Amino acid sequence: MKSIFIFSTLFFCLLGFSNNSFCQLFREPVYGNFLIQNAEIHTVTNGILKADLLIRDGRIAAIGKDLEYGDAITIDASGKRVYPGFIDAGTRLGLSEISSISLTNDFNERGNLTPYARAITAINPNAVPIPVTRIEGVTTVVAAPRGGTIPGTAATIHLIGYTPDQMFAGVEMLILDFPSSVQRGRWDRRPLEKRLEEYEDQVKKLNEFWSEAALYHKLKSADNADRVIPTYEAMLPVFNKERQVFVEVNRAQDILNALDWLKDKDLNVVLTGVAEGWRVTEQIKASGFPVITGPVLQTPSRSYDRYDRPYTNPSAMRDAGITVAIRTAEMENVRNLPFNAGYAATYGMGIEAALEAITIVPATILGLEDQIGSIEVGKLANLFIANGDPFEPRTQIENVFIKGWNIPMESRHTQLYDQFIERKPGLQLID
Amino acid sequence: MNCYFISIITTTALLFSALITLAQGDFHSGSVLIKNGNLLTITGGNLQETDLLILDGKISKIGPNLTAPEGVPSLDVSGRYVMPGIVDAHSHVGLDAVNEATNPITAEVEIADVINPYDIALYHALAGGVTVSHAMHGSANVIGGQNQTIKHRYGAMDPRDLIMEDAPRTIKFALGENPIRVHGEGYNTVPNTRMGVEAVIRQAFDEALNYKKQWEEYHESKENSTAGKPPSYNRRHEAILDVIDGKILIHCHSYRSDEIYMLMNICRDYGINQLIFQHVNEGFKVAPELANFGAMASVFSDWWAYKFEVYYSTAYNTTILAQNGVITSVNSDSRELIRHLFLEAAKAQRYGELDDNETLKLITLNPAIQLGIDHRVGSLEVGKDGDLAIFNNHPLSIYTIPEYTFVDGKMFFNRFEDPEDMRIIVDAEEEFESFMELKSGRGDHDCLH
Numbered sequence: 111m112k113s114i115f116i117f118s119t120l121f122f123c124l125l126g127f128s129n130n131s132f133c134q135l136f137r138e139p140v141y142g143n144f145l146i147q148n149a150e151i152h153t154v155t156n157g158i159l160k161a162d163l164l165i166r167d168g169r170i171a172a173i174g175k176d177l178e179y180g181d182a183i184t185i186d187a188s189g190k191r192v193y194p195g196f197i198d199a200g201t202r203l204g205l206s207e208i209s210s211i212s213l214t215n216d217f218n219e220r221g222n223l224t225p226y227a228r229a230i231t232a233i234n235p236n237a238v239p240i241p242v243t244r245i246e247g248v249t250t251v252v253a254a255p256r257g258g259t260i261p262g263t264a265a266t267i268h269l270i271g272y273t274p275d276q277m278f279a280g281v282e283m284l285i286l287d288f289p290s291s292v293q294r295g296r297w298d299r300r301p302l303e304k305r306l307e308e309y310e311d312q313v314k315k316l317n318e319f320w321s322e323a324a325l326y327h328k329l330k331s332a333d334n335a336d337r338v339i340p341t342y343e344a345m346l347p348v349f350n351k352e353r354q355v356f357v358e359v360n361r362a363q364d365i366l367n368a369l370d371w372l373k374d375k376d377l378n379v380v381l382t383g384v385a386e387g388w389r390v391t392e393q394i395k396a397s398g399f400p401v402i403t404g405p406v407l408q409t410p411s412r413s414y415d416r417y418d419r420p421y422t423n424p425s426a427m428r429d430a431g432i433t434v435a436i437r438t439a440e441m442e443n444v445r446n447l448p449f450n451a452g453y454a455a456t457y458g459m460g461i462e463a464a465l466e467a468i469t470i471v472p473a474t475i476l477g478l479e480d481q482i483g484s485i486e487v488g489k490l491a492n493l494f495i496a497n498g499d500p501f502e503p504r505t506q507i508e509n510v511f512i513k514g515w516n517i518p519m520e521s522r523h524t525q526l527y528d529q530f531i532e533r534k535p536g537l538q539l540i541d
Numbered sequence: 542m543n544c545y546f547i548s549i550i551t552t553t554a555l556l557f558s559a560l561i562t563l564a565q566g567d568f569h570s571g572s573v574l575i576k577n578g579n580l581l582t583i584t585g586g587n588l589q590e591t592d593l594l595i596l597d598g599k600i601s602k603i604g605p606n607l608t609a610p611e612g613v614p615s616l617d618v619s620g621r622y623v624m625p626g627i628v629d630a631h632s633h634v635g636l637d638a639v640n641e642a643t644n645p646i647t648a649e650v651e652i653a654d655v656i657n658p659y660d661i662a663l664y665h666a667l668a669g670g671v672t673v674s675h676a677m678h679g680s681a682n683v684i685g686g687q688n689q690t691i692k693h694r695y696g697a698m699d700p701r702d703l704i705m706e707d708a709p710r711t712i713k714f715a716l717g718e719n720p721i722r723v724h725g726e727g728y729n730t731v732p733n734t735r736m737g738v739e740a741v742i743r744q745a746f747d748e749a750l751n752y753k754k755q756w757e758e759y760h761e762s763k764e765n766s767t768a769g770k771p772p773s774y775n776r777r778h779e780a781i782l783d784v785i786d787g788k789i790l791i792h793c794h795s796y797r798s799d800e801i802y803m804l805m806n807i808c809r810d811y812g813i814n815q816l817i818f819q820h821v822n823e824g825f826k827v828a829p830e831l832a833n834f835g836a837m838a839s840v841f842s843d844w845w846a847y848k849f850e851v852y853y854s855t856a857y858n859t860t861i862l863a864q865n866g867v868i869t870s871v872n873s874d875s876r877e878l879i880r881h882l883f884l885e886a887a888k889a890q891r892y893g894e895l896d897d898n899e900t901l902k903l904i905t906l907n908p909a910i911q912l913g914i915d916h917r918v919g920s921l922e923v924g925k926d927g928d929l930a931i932f933n934n935h936p937l938s939i940y941t942i943p944e945y946t947f948v949d950g951k952m953f954f955n956r957f958e959d960p961e962d963m964r965i966i967v968d969a970e971e972e973f974e975s976f977m978e979l980k981s982g983r984g985d986h987d988c989l990h
Contacts, residue, residue, distance in 0.1 A: 207846070207852075208846055208847070208848060208849050208852055209846065209847040209848065210847060210848035210849070211848070211849060238846070238852075239846060246891075292976050293972075293976065302972060360976070361974070361976040362974075363974060386976070407877065407881065408877055409662075409665065409876055409877050409880070410665075411976045412974075412976060413661045413964055413968075413971065414961070414962040414964055415961065415962075416961040416962075417664065417665050417668040417880070417963070418668070441846070442845055442846035442847070443843060443844070443845075445843075446843070449884060449888075449939060452939035452940070453881075453939070455939070455940070456939060456940045456941070456942060457942070499939075501939045501940075502938060502939050502940075503884065503887035503888050503890055503891045503937065503939060504887065504890035504891060504937065505891070506891070522853070522855065523845075523855040523856050523857060523892070524855075524857070526825065526853070526854075526855040526857065527825075527855055527857035527860070527861065527892075527893075530825045530826055530828065530861050531857075531860075531861050531864065533826075533828065533829060536829045537829045537830065537833055
């Protein structure tokens with residue numbers, strides 16, 4: 111089989127098509143030991159160091175000068191910068207291929223309360239948007255289902271691998287899209303009364319579900335359940351506090367409603383979205399819950415809000431003492447994560463805090479701070495080399511490492527560029 | 542009733558505060574001296590610490606140490622960057638309606654009839670340095686309605702005040718999935734394929750030419766005193782004849798390279814030599830043909846994969862088109878992206894190798910050329926409109942913030958003095974806790990724009 115593939119590849123290449131672009135082949139990632147020399151290392155947790163960095167066995171093995179590096183492949187990074195891989199803790203990456211074609215969308219299971227729908231089983235490791243994302247320096251994402259009150263269980267993945275197990279970063283979380291009476295766009299013509307009615311109904315159903323699941327948990331804990339109920343089974347890690355609950359809330363009133371609902375529940379909670387967090391910073395702060403907010407690049411939620419509210423929202427929350435990470439909520443354009451962080455930086459947050467908001471802060475929220483989120487000895491070698499500040503659009507990301515694998519700097523987008531920048535044949539007709 | 546009354550009072554109060562703010566005191570006369578700016582002129586290089594004088598809405602002088610004539614206020618912008626007001630070649634802000642989605646051909650309808658001067662998105666655009674936008678009909682129809690180039694004179698109460706006076710007429714065409722979805726799938730009529738899309742355009746052109754012939758025959762027969770009844774006047778045919786005669790520019794929504802190529806062929810056959818493609822995600826695949834035709838491209842910076850016809854696209858489209866000699870602009874087509882078009886343009890430097898000036902052209906001179914208004918806007922030159930966007934850092938840096946925006950020499954945005962609420966009117970039906978489901982740029986896109 112493989113030889114046929116190689117043969118056809120050769121055939122096309124003999125025809126004059128470029129191997130890389132026409133045949134949609136990627137170079138393989140390379141695993142090995144690497145020494146990155148003379149870099150300006152932006153560690154995030156220990157300032158900026160001028161040093162060498164050794165990658166061995168998939169991890170950051172050493173940082174310093176004159177390191178013993180054995181047979182490691184050396185990469186001269188003079189004048190370059192090294193950053194920890196960016197983390198987007200709220201995406202649909204891998205769960206969708208073409209938004210308008212529903213059969214390519216795997217993030218929205220039928221039913222309103224489907225905690226058993228697990229993203230990790232539906233993430234397509236070969237999704238075209240994955241290389242598009244990782245070559246811009248985003249190395250780890252949360253891929254989350256969406257739609258309905260409990261659309262399912264999200265997964266944290268590293269953007270390398272051909273199976274879910276190779277990609278899985280070890281953490282799943284329950285998604286709770288908290289009920290809202292919000293108008294869902296200009297086309298939503300439901301009158302307010304109707305929306306409030308539906309909201310009450312959704313909360314009622316959520317409460318019924320929640321108490322049944324809690325009861326199941328109680329029976330299970332007492333070893334008293336006589337049968338397995340898959341829907342509630344999926345809730346057990348949540349009640350055991352082994353699994354976080356990502357509570358999606360955006361409007362101020364919805365944030366308050368959710369906080370009120372969460373008051374008597376003993377859960378590991380993260381608030382996500384939180385577009386109007388700036389309106390209710392005190393209440394969020396008092397809750398102690400961390401926040402994953404974004405996108406930053408979006409329109410103000412109300413016509414009378416200041417035009418730059420979405421840009422200043424992350425810094426407003428952070429200034430109030432809330433732990434704030436930044437996400438894109440994207441699928442095909444997760445690569446815009448550094449630009450979302452860059453806007454937060456520009457509009458009050460500052461570069462350092464904005465960088466933390468897409469590295470160590472989400473790593474810590476996810477409980478992966480001993481693995482990723484900064485350049486520290488012992489952590490996974492999830493990092494990239496850039497020729498400048500990665501928030502600046504003109505900067506080029508030159509090398510990406512994920513779990514010590516040197517990633518080919520290729521994607522559908524770069525392949526099409528290579529094929530068409532000087533198209534051959536050009537204008538002439540082909541005889 | 543009560544609610545309505547309150548909203549009238551609020552509206553009146555708002556109106557006063559907004560208008561007072563919008564007037565920006567001295568800076569609303571149409572004459573102003575901008576002092577010590579780093580001018581990014583686009584056509585005449587970058588000028589450090591240079592002054593720029595606007596008199597009666599037009600740039601009158603550019604140079605060092607200019608003095609303001611009596612009564613003309615000056616604004617010191619030391620350390621800041623001054624660029625021409627940003628031009629968006631594809632937008633729908635300031636409109637009450639977008640799609641007359643009732644027929645594959647609606648050349649007779651005009652966007653000028655649905656301008657909404659109260660749309661807050663006009664102000665958001667100004668806060669992003671955008672002074673001119675091409676308010677377009679939607680993409681539901683193969684031949685859609687006529688568009689309108691507008692200047693963002695936010696605060697005007699009369700829709701006509703937003704119309705850019707001598708901007709050429711333009712019309713929306715649309716190829717591919719959208720007209721097929723609306724008419725083929727929706728109404729079970731032609732077009733249901735890209736073959737049908739071509740046929741609809743050719744038939745529309747032929748019918749318009751037949752109509753023209755009928756009128757010519759009628760006029761001839763009148764001279765011979767044998768005239769019968771005149772043909773009935775048809776606004777649709779009239780508009781399409783103006784397209785064929787080059788009096789109305791085609792701005793065509795398009796994605797795939799085959800359909801782009803198809804429309805160039807039609808235009809050749811009917812003698813149309815000005816053609817601007819919108820979105821044109823696969824333009825890079827036929828860049829040599831576009832350049833050879835002299836067709837232009839108005840693209841997204843990085844949108845893709847939201848539908849099948851943009852699945853095989855690349856963010857390097859802008860660079861490939863520009864480097865193949867196609868006059869290229871970066872547009873918003875979105876109430877979100879229009880607020881930071883300078884970032885969208887800057888992405889052309891991540892996905893390609895355009896220099897700063899070529900990159901800035903993507904949102905200034907090039908869209909102005911595409912709209913036929915480059916004699917008035919798109920660069921800082923004496924005689925052009927006093928449309929300026931002033932930034933605290935270089936506009937292609939992520940760390941830049943637009944601070945002032947001028948249209949016709951009048952200040953319409955001032956980051957330091959504008960109040961939080963910049964609405965001109967309050968919609969009596971809008972809830973106080975109104976909250977539109979939030980959208981990032983792409984979200985807008987599924988609705989046939």
